[in-house]
Amino acid sequence: MESGTTSKRPELQRLIADANVRKFDCILAKELSRLARNGRLSYEIRDLALNKNIHIITLDNAINTLEGNTHMFGLYAWMYEQEPQRISERVKHTFKIKAQHGQFKGSVPPLGYEVRDGKLYVRNDATPDIVRRIFRDYLSGKGHDRIARELTQEGIPTPSQIAGKNNASDRWGGSTVRLILTNPHYVGDLVQCRSTTKSVTVKDRLYHHPKDYIVVRNTHEPIISRKDFELVQQMIVQRKRIRPQAEVHLFTNTLFCADCGRGMHYKKHVRGYLCGSYNRYAPSFARIIWFGKKS
Known part of the structure; x- marks a missing residue:
């Protein structure tokens, strides 16, 4: 309803x-x-x-x-x-009180955890190992997109599939990997009330300043050690770089892949338009439209 x-x-x-x-x-x-x-x-x-x-x-x-x-x-x-x-404000206040008492208030627990009586517990299946692998791969030097591509190629179920969401994609994205790598729940802390809806009529999220987060430490069993988690955060900051504004090419948002229907993106290193899906998930089989003489 x-x-x-x-x-x-x-x-x-x-x-x-x-x-x-x-x-x-x-x-x-x-x-x-x-x-x-x-x-x-x-x-x-x-x-x-x-x-x-x-x-x-x-x-x-x-x-x-x-x-x-x-x-x-x-x-x-x-x-x-x-x-x-008024009802929304009362519900938000109730959630805040529960968060302050160390109760998980999200609708879907982080990958590798399950919720019982408002508490997070490590799942007794392969999902915690997926999380450990993602952290291990990143620490070894792999990037978000490469980790996502390898998980997809190996048929590892995505968090959406594991959560049983409708129309869940079977492809991992670099953004999903990054969310896992930056989720402090994996060291055993609850960090909640990071965002809220602006109002009952405007569903856009209002993101709070980190100083306004509700943090309760050591509320559940960690999957990742604090040392590894903090090292990953340092690596993420170090790898960040300012990207120049993308140049808009003639056929941007006009060409679409004949196989999957996704948009084609111009890539300077191939001097042509490359299917976004193939570029991310199967670069060795990428569909490319060449313009000019190939060098």
């Missing part, structure tokens, strides 16, 4: 589509909150109905455009948006 704060509800989208072609003359709802608990969305529905000469009637008699009863629309739209906002 979708929240009334979002427009991403199939039945609401069907109502809006039908209203646009005026398949009905009146929208009947128990109360305005049944249509939306989002002020902006409430006004969009009201304006759509007004433009299409469709009436809005709520059974609590708060809104009845048929009788011209619309002067309280703004007040009710504001009131119904405040209710989920």
